[in-house]
Amino acid sequence: MAAAAAEAFSRRLSAAVRGLSGAWYGRHMAAADRAIRSRLPLVDVVLEVRDARVPAASAFGPLRRRSSPEEPDRRRLVVLNKADLADPHETEKWMAYMEQTSCSCVALNSHSREGIKELLNAVRARIREIKLGESDCTGTVLLVGIPNVGKSAIVNAMHQIGRIGAAEKGKLKHAIVSSHPGETRDISGYKVASHPNIYVLDTPGVLSPVFLDNESGPLLALTGAIKDSMIQEFDIAQFLLAILDSKEEYKEWENLNLTGDMSSMNRAMPCSSHHNKRQYASDHTQDFVVKAVRQALFDTISSFKGDLGNENELKSLIECQFIALQEAFRVSAELSEDLHKLVATKLLNLYRTGRLGRYTLDRTPDVRKKMV
Structure with a gap:
């Protein structure tokens, strides 16, 4: 059911991609x-x-x-x-x-x-x-x-x-x-x-310039094959949150947040000397900020009492998540910039660099159906 509601965000983003008429x-x-x-x-x-x-x-x-x-x-x-x-x-x-x-x-x-x-x-x-x-x-x-x-x-x-x-x-x-x-x-x-x-x-x-199906456009926008400047980052980030909310991976973050174990999140990102690195709240890639982001997502999803299969209720959850993420990313409400865009840009960067987990978004086809 949750996946069905998430598909509504996919369709909305797909329409935005089609509206570009292959501008890339x-x-x-x-x-x-x-x-x-x-x-x-x-x-x-x-x-x-x-x-x-x-x-x-x-x-x-x-x-x-x-x-x-x-x-x-x-x-x-x-x-x-x-x-x-x-x-x-x-x-x-x-x-x-x-x-x-x-x-x-x-x-x-x-x-x-x-x-x-x-x-x-x-x-x-x-x-x-x-x-x-x-x-x-x-x-x-x-x-x-x-x-x-x-x-x-x-x-x-x-x-x-x-x-x-x-x-x-x-x-x-x-x-x-x-x-x-x-x-x-x-x-x-x-x-x-x-x-x-x-x-x-x-x-x-x-x-x-033309995709064979409606699912490809949103996935390629999310993974960065289509330039973010062509589509609203906020729309792409909403799609990402709809995917995260419909999956079970967030449950693993409770233990990660309790133990402070960063290994599974940083497997793909060998870093030099974490211990000597100075902490800057404005740098969303630093471990303490990433941990706060995962904590905010875990808290908002696990405390949600509504129906994730309902598109409107899922939309309400995503709105709450953007507010929580604004605090996790240390984004000041006094900034003159578009706060939603700023939060969305940081969130997409963490996803694309593997800091929010490892996700495969395409299902494996049935070989027999493919042959037919």
Whole structure:
């Protein structure tokens, strides 16, 4: 029932996304789309990077149209990046689903050396398979995906670790990495391995101007594939709170808040010297602020006596949560800025960096229905 009420916020956000009429798909993205399509038939391997939190919504449109379950593209390898921000059990289900549909899949965190090494080994194996075992051949890999799924972070890590493994010298190239979508504008090549020589082409993110369903738009807005400047952050944050309120994960925060155990929240965010870090109330990423935010969310949900399945009552709860979060974030009511926007921006940042837990927002499809 709670999920049904949360869907009302999804529909409202979906309408806002549709109202943009694909405004994110400008001339630069259209040109990148054409360039990628022209290169797809020419490369040996296609690495499709998706967001592990939304594996279905973050699928790359041009590849969806080029393959089917009955005739999969054997050159394609799917990378579920940001696996450290997703529910690990759901990620395992998605990987099993990919394998069942004859699509090889690797789940990783682009900042993990072990994950990148696993990806490099999978690419090497695929190149050798395609080149019939030749050791001195050259393979090309096209790295594709929607904006803000971490393609440039992956190619930087592959380039660095691959060169170290091959004991190559020379200046490292670095792709531009940003938390904002649309930073990569051109296609660039990076050598990531020797014997066989493997070159990866990093491409700009391309997001279709039209989605196949109504669920994808809100999920992509929430995970940051669509720029926040195009949609009201307050609307996205309301959608996020509706999701958090309809799930059970908040119950774990009671014990976390009592013990002060931050390990599960910071698994994906290795930090330097927590102990010597000065505390600033204006910095919403500091542990004591994050703890206060989780406490505020736990208190408001656990003390709520209404019906979460009722859209109006859920809306009332979310309004109360924004008031509680304003205090948790130390946002002064005297500020001239839009308080709701300020709270929403901070809340979305904590979610997108994994400080509010690990969530997978796309359900795993039924393989049998997919085949039909």
